Amino acid sequence: MERPNPTPFATVCASTFTFAAFGLGEWVWLSGAGHLTGASVGDAMRLFVHSLGLCGLLGAVVGIALAVVVPPFVRLTHPIRWLSAQLGWRGVEPASAESRNRSAAWLLAGLGALVPLMVCAAAAGYLAHGFMQRPLAAAFVGLASVGALGAAAACAFPLRALFGAMLGRLAPKGRLFGLPSPAWPLILIDLVVLAAAWRISRLDLGAWRLGGLLLAALAVGVSLIVLGWRRGRRPLDFGAVSVILLALIGAAGGWTTVALADAPRAARVLSLDAQVGRVALGAFRKALDFDGDGASALLAGGDCDEGNPAVGPHAKEIPGNGIDDNCQGGDAPLEEEPPAPPPAAEAPKADAPVAEAPPPKPRLNVVFILIDTLRPDHLGLYGYERPTSPNIDAWARDAVVFDHVWSQAPNTPRSTPSILTGRYPSRIPWEERFKNYSGLKPEAETLFEVFHAGGWRTEAVTSHWYFERATGIKEGVDEWDNRGFLTIKESNTQSAAPDITPRVVARLEALAPAEQPFVLFAHYFEPHGKYLNQKSVRVFGDALMDKYDSEIAFVDHHLAPVFATLDRLGLYEDTIVVITSDHGEAFKEHGFHFHGRTLYDEETRVPLLIRMPGVAARRESAVVGLVDLVPTLADAVGLKASKALGTSLVPLLTENKPLAPRALFAEQLPYPNYQTHVVAAIGQDGLKVVHNVTENVIEVFNLKTDPREKTNLLDADPEAGRALRDQLGRFLDADPG
Structure with a gap:
């Protein structure tokens, strides 16, 4: 019996609820990881609502995309039907034992063919380093890639025959240890993907913090699974309950859009520490950057004039023009004119003693x-x-x-x-x-x-x-x-x-x-x-x-x-x-x-x-x-x-x-490989201010009591480090750009 395709409303519901569930799980994880240590109940609940709202909104956008893409894709390729037949799900005529074993053999052969493919790729990369000219190295890698694909294909066919023969003996009825034979290579593929994802997320190499992207991709996959599971059963009535849930998630997302700037702790955690929430926040800030200056006035993006592309956190401050060009708290004042030099002193009398010049310093090596x-x-x-x-x-x-x-x-x-x-x-x-x-x-x-x-x-x-x-x-x-x-x-x-x-x-x-x-x-x-x-x-x-x-x-x-x-x-x-x-x-x-x-x-x-x-x-x-x-x-x-x-x-x-009182500064200037702008000020008293200009997040630490920089003093005292923050603001204002 032909199962009905999911309706657009069902697709949006499945995706929105799945992403919202991920947002809820992320809030639990952030709480357990210590990111809410010392937070008030109000701060914790604001983070809960903002995490739920951001992730839910992202899910709604994904759901709309799935509603447009998935139905025609299913009608053209029937992937769910094929998978259901192979795994013997209800509502679809099960595949034959021979068909199951053939599919399982091809899946296993594909996994096996990855081994020679990776070996050839590694060898090609190693040998390419011996070339002194890039065009020759590129040509060699291209030819080696073709050879690697050929080697993988050459291995796949005998492997398919080998696995097919083995499954014919071990699973004559198309089932192995109680499961359809294609289930085992699918489980193995899942384990390989999860292991690779875990490894990548553990590394977080440099700027590529992939944990959020991997979790977002997983949420999309779960949404599709929910859709596939629901299609095999009588469609649920997406009535009042679903509408109410969508309305609540939409309200949370809308409130987050306009009120996140009033919850600096939640904004900081979502910007710097969250996973799916960070992906959602970055995506929506870009979408809501209406003047194209790299920052949004919404979602605590830091843009103080969304209608003016010349004004924003990344703009150069022009002193004395009456405009807060870089959105750092006001227009920088014009530099004061230096005082006029004092009148020339009378020339010393001829018999006046002459001050001795200091002895020359030694010409030391360095x-x-x-x-x-x-x-x-x-x-x-x-x-x-x-x-x-x-x-x-x-x-x-x-x-x-x-x-x-x-x-x-x-x-x-x-x-x-x-x-x-x-x-x-x-x-x-x-x-x-x-x-x-x-x-x-x-x-x-x-x-x-x-x-x-x-x-x-x-x-x-x-x-x-x-x-x-x-x-x-x-x-x-x-x-x-x-x-x-x-x-x-x-x-x-x-x-x-x-x-x-x-x-x-x-x-x-x-x-x-x-x-x-x-x-x-x-x-x-x-x-x-x-x-x-x-x-x-x-x-x-x-x-x-x-x-x-x-x-x-x-x-x-x-x-x-x-x-x-x-x-x-x-x-x-x-x-x-x-x-x-x-x-x-x-x-x-x-x-x-x-x-x-x-x-x-x-x-x-x-x-x-x-x-x-x-x-x-x-x-x-x-x-x-x-x-x-x-x-x-x-x-x-x-x-x-x-x-x-x-x-x-x-x-x-x-x-x-002793040195004269001063603040030291440090800077992470944006560049093509990592376009995040961060500045910091270190005071003589042990205070340190870190201002992530790109994410519009400010942190203040007491290095004497918190050398690992884990406790942001602004969470408890909005005036913490005010003098040092002002110095850092003036340093930013004077950036020549």
Whole structure:
């Protein structure tokens, strides 16, 4: 008997109710995961309604699409009927035993054919790395893909025959262990898909937070299953109850659309921590961005003028025009005119004593060691229990160890130029700011240019592809040795330290005897991912963090000869040595692995060790940034870094003078691979403000009592961190864009 197709109303109901159920489940999960810890009943209920409303609205949209697409698809292909016949569902004439076994054999053969397909694909990818020209590599991969498909097809036919024969013996009636034979490969396929989905969602690689997309896709699948199940039975009466439920979900969605901005905790949780809710929120914000400026006035999107595309959270603030261009709380004031200079003083009398000029500062050498992706809390000198850094720990006993240091960006293409110019990322004169790897304009002034102009010999030893693209930061360098660099993908498994250290040692030996002072910059790529277990040094296990620690031990091992050479050549008497990192590394403390996604401490806190002649070793608790290094090194030798925006740490180092009160800033500037804009401010009192401009979410943390940044003080006190938030707002207003 022919079963009726689902009505459009039934399709919308099934999808809406399914997605709403997912929203309810997500609210339960968020509550259990601690995202509502300390929340009032009102906050919890607002999150419940907003989660239900957002997910339900998304389900309604999906249901409308399914109502348009599914009925003609079913009429053309009858997938439900075929599946019902194979599995023996009621209402459809069951398939024969031979047909069932044939279908099961093909399904199993398809799974088996994936093995040679994946092997061929992996081999082709490996061999393609050997090509020096991209067109040849692309042609090779294309031909290999055809060959891989051929190999898979060649395997599928004999596998089908093999499985068909086996099922003919094991399941002569088309049933195996009480189930129709096609059910078993379908179950196996489901398990493979679930395992892959679980693996992907566990990784959350970089910007690709796939958990929400996977759950949304699962909700669509469940909606289809509900439709298929309902078609085999007498249609239910979608009457008053369904209409009432749809009305309630629609009301919740409508209220969420206009009132989410009044529930900042719910908006934050849905934006940053939810899964399906985050997908729904992002989709609807884009749909409701009527002026196309990248933000919506609805759903707490942060746009303060939906009718003006020149006004929004991503716009450049124009001071004094009477418009809050960037929606940060008002128009930025015009800068005040500087006061007029005082009248010229009378010339001193001839017999008046002349103030003595300060003695010239020594022309010290500089050795700058930048270790990529190094978290301070994974080093022994910062309290880590594992023996990852015995050589650095020993060396640090004669250095000033800074305990509170922040990078100004969470990724190399933004942080390294910031370090080498002493400027915040948004204040750097980029050739093209919205670019994955932008160079610098000629007006940028780097550490190397400052010292080269002062008469120093400037050199760099690296082995990384980034320094081939980093135009601008190499200005003023007499010799930049980047031998051995590989492609982006190849560098993921590159161990460069064994090559870097001998070159650094050789340059120190060549530079030390010369009368000309020098600056030597060395970049160690480890422990940047892909992490490898460095069995020649130390292995801690096979988990990601274990391998990360092994990489730290590896670079520590290869720094020992550098330290020994500095000592052997007597360079510590006239050389400043700096060891730091460009950024940290995340291990899902806030939902991400790796770096370049957030400004939480796991991605922005870095170690900083400075060994300077005449400066006693100690621990230093001042809050400093890598933006301070260029002015510090220049000041230490009597040079001026006039374009740097950081603060010289020389008075702090040499005289223990406290730094003037200030806020440090960090920035995640959007770029093609990750278009999320985040800024942060770190105060001297331990407060930290993180403002996700893209998601319109502000968080305030007390790092002294909450170092893991889990408790947003704004949840309990809307005025928390007001002064620091205002400073961050002014910093945003001054962004040149």
